[in-house]
Amino acid sequence: MVDTHAARVTPEAGSAPGPSEGELFKKILGAAWQGLHADIRRRFDKNPSPGKALHYRGTLSELRCSRFGRLLGHLTQPLIQGALIPYSDADFPVEIQVYAKPGDPAIYKQRIYRLHGRRPIQFTSFMRESERGEVLEYVGMGLGMKLVLSVENGSLHFRSDGYFWQLFGWRLPLPGLLTPGKTFLWHHNETPERFNIRIEIRHPLMGTTFTQVGVFEEVSAPRMIDTHLLALQLMAAQGALGAFDTLYHHEGTEALPRRASAGRELAIHATRSSIYCLLFIGLSSWAWHGAWAWVLLAVFGVEIVLTLWDFVVEDRSRLLPATERVTHTVLAINAGAFIALLALAAVGWAAEPTALAWQPQGWLGAFLALCGVGVGVSGLRDAFAARALLRRRRQARVRETEAPVRFGARPRRVLVTGGTGFIGQILVRHLLADGHAVTVWTRDARAAAWNFGGAVRCVQSLAELPAAEEIEVVVNLAGARILGARWSERRQRQLLASREGLTRQLVEWMAARPRKPWLLLSGSAIGYYGVQPQGDATALDEDAPPQDIFMSRLCQRWEQAAQAAVALGVQVACMRFGFVLGHQGSLPQLLLPVRLGVGGRLGSGRQWLSWVHVHDLVRALAHAWSRIEREAGTPAAQAFNVTAPQALSQHDFTRVAASVLHRPCWMPTPAAPVKLLLGEQADLLLEGQRVVPARLQREGFAFMFPDARGALTDLCRPR
Known part of the structure; x- marks a missing residue:
């Protein structure tokens, strides 16, 4: 016995x-x-x-x-x-x-x-x-x-x-x-x-x-497939394809951590990543016997529910590009296959004594464990991003309640170009909150309408706007990204076409309409003033002269195209933006080395950096709109420097950013390799201008973020 x-x-x-x-x-x-x-x-x-x-x-x-x-x-x-x-x-x-x-x-x-x-x-x-x-x-x-x-x-x-x-x-x-x-x-x-x-x-x-x-x-033994091994191989494929989806789509083309509407999607991704981390590591070298098999089946059930929920949230918040849609479909099919195979194995495992049985899988197991670590890190990234987006949304709601942005005295019909860009998205949401009817001219009207939840009319051609419909205000923010490929002759033509060419097309459209807009707010940049010698602390106001270099000529021709609307009886305000600080745009890339603890001066570090918080930029647009509406004078063209009153040197700005992020500021980047890589475009990084918002200050505009520490604290450490 x-x-x-x-x-x-x-x-x-x-x-x-x-x-x-x-x-x-x-x-x-x-x-x-x-x-x-x-x-x-x-x-x-x-x-x-x-x-x-x-x-x-x-x-x-x-x-x-x-x-x-x-x-x-x-x-x-x-x-x-x-x-x-x-x-x-x-x-x-x-x-x-x-x-x-x-x-x-x-x-x-x-x-x-x-x-x-x-x-x-x-x-x-x-x-x-x-x-x-x-x-x-x-x-x-x-x-x-x-x-x-x-x-x-x-x-x-x-x-x-x-x-x-x-x-x-x-x-x-x-x-x-x-x-x-x-x-x-x-x-x-x-x-x-x-x-x-x-x-x-x-x-x-x-x-x-x-x-x-x-x-x-x-x-004799029947010819059978080792379903457990096949399931692990499919998991390895899932890990590789998931890494591509995360890096190329979520972090790259879609930039979900910086997309205001992606908070819930990122929270789901963080939860799913933690589950996949458990599965990849737990199944890499162990079999889940007894009660652990039931735990595994329960985890599969939770993952299936989260996947379906993720599909619903994605479709409600954004229009997925074709490559991401295909990738997600393949991932879903592959996940269904390996989950089904492992579920069959789990039924057999359930009959055995409760234990995590050691079953090493060699290089396949090592790769699965590596995938588990990677997806775990990705899950932490998504969790922190979701928390940051939640804080930003809460902060934005408080700001809109306590200090709403008002554009003029009454609601208007507004046409926005560049409405899907970094600045344009924020502007459109403020316009909607203030009661204006917004139309966005964009290359992909379907994706733009999806992005704004159907609250905005989106057109791909100005011909889609009925001639009898009155458009009262036009905000022109369109323009190809200035920092990127070298400024070859072809690239310069592209930049001119996306700014001067599009603005001319916009003015020609205004001329053909029986009822003209009364106001054109047209974007420009402080590159209008060229570069300022390092060590020169002269403040450049709106009357400072331009220079004969490409960045200055680009802004001059851009503004001249907009100023042609004055002859049509349209008030024109050219808004010369400084370096815009926000959750999108160039600031995340600028702060990346600082976050990694390797920030420092760029070149000499003495070049001026004239910046502006994106919320102050939107408020400046609203200020110019409201002032011109109140004065109702003879149509004319005006220029506004949209920069904070306290410009800093690049090195001082980096030190402030490092202080806000609690990181060191010690590693310099020499100017020579930057010039070699970017050519004339390097002036955007290695040279600068000390620009002051003289017109805005004369007219009594009060900046919410006049100093860099306050602006960076608001963006990097939202409360």
Whole structure:
């Protein structure tokens, strides 16, 4: 009988395959082993190695259970499905597979019973030698029994000698009345290839409760796919494709951490990434047995729900580009495939004792673990980004409530170019909050309408605007990104076309309309003033002269194209923007080395940096609009410097940023490689201008963020 006291289980060491059944039975039976029929000895001496199972096929001529057995089988089915079959049947096929696992000394047996008119019943048990030299067979959920072996007339007999429940490494004996009863098994040889089996389970009070009788023979192994390995390979593909999606789409083209509407999507991504981190690392070298299998199935369920929720949130908040839509579809199909395969494996794992079984997968396991670390880092990034976006939204709501931006005295019909850009998106939202009807002229009207939640009319051609419809104000912010590819002749033509060319097209459209807008707010830049010698602290106001270099000529021609609208009776205000500080634009790239702790001066560091907080920029647009509306004078062109009153040197600005971010400021970047890389464009970084907002200050405009520390604190550490 099993000892009446709990026995501590000592884990077996080593990673080599365990002994065959024959070696185990020979050790237990001793001299009696030789009394077995030679075919039986030969059969049990075959040792299944990992990945090379032994296969048997046969027919059960009798499957019978008593009423008590039927009740017991139904009650235990959720825990040890297939161990006690609660049905009676006859002459149906059965398949048996005997196999081993890497690093596991146990011998596993999987049986598939194909009863008539019922779904196949699968039952897996495993046999191993205890630390005391006993033969133990586990039937699921830690339930097992000790087996006593004997030889009678050349046949092998098994008899159970007590049941136990293995829990947290301890074997706890179970009273006989609370078990199915004693199990008796006879293995009798018929031919070298055929043998018959008879199994009876006898309860001390209820008599014989279960009976199985059948004939079996060994068959060649069917060509099967290792579904567990295939699932892990699909997971590896998921990790690689997910990394591409994160880096190219989420961080690159879509810039989700800087997209105001992406907070909920990022929160879902952070949760899903934590789940994938657990799955990648947990499945890289372990099998989840027993209760852990149910945990794994629950995790799969949560992941499926989160994936569906993510689809809904994405479709509500933004229009996915084609490449991202295709990538997400492939990821969803691939995830469904490996989850289905692992779920099938988990059903078998659930029948084994609760443990995280070590099953190393070599380089595949190492790659999966690496994917787990990567997706975990990505999840932390998304979590912090989601928290920052939540704070920004809360901050923006408070700001709009306490100090709303007012554009003029009454609502107007406004046309905005560049409305999907960094500044344009913020401006459009403020215009909508102030009650204006906004139309955005953009290259992708569908994506823009999606981005603004349908609150804005978006057109791809000015011809789509009816001539009879009055457009009262035009805000022109369109223009290709100035900092990027070298200013070759082709690139210069592109920059001129996106600013001067588009503005001329806009003025020509105004001229063709029967009712002209009364105001044009047209973007420009402080590059109008060229470059200022380093060490020269002269303040440049709106009357300072331009220079004959490309950045200055670009701004001059841009403004001249806008000023042509004066002849149409339109008031024109050219807004010369400084370096705009916001969550998008160039500031995140400028702050990246500072965040990484390697910020410092760029070139000499003495070049002036005239900057403005994006909220003050929007307020300056509203100020110019409202003042021109109040004065209602003769149409004229005016210029406004939109910069904060306190310009800094580049080095001082970087030191302030490092102080706000609690980082050092120590690593200089030499000017030579920057000039070599960017050519004339390097002047944007290595030279500067000390520009002052003279007109705004004369007119009483009060900056909300007059100093760089306050502006950077607002953007980098929102409350």
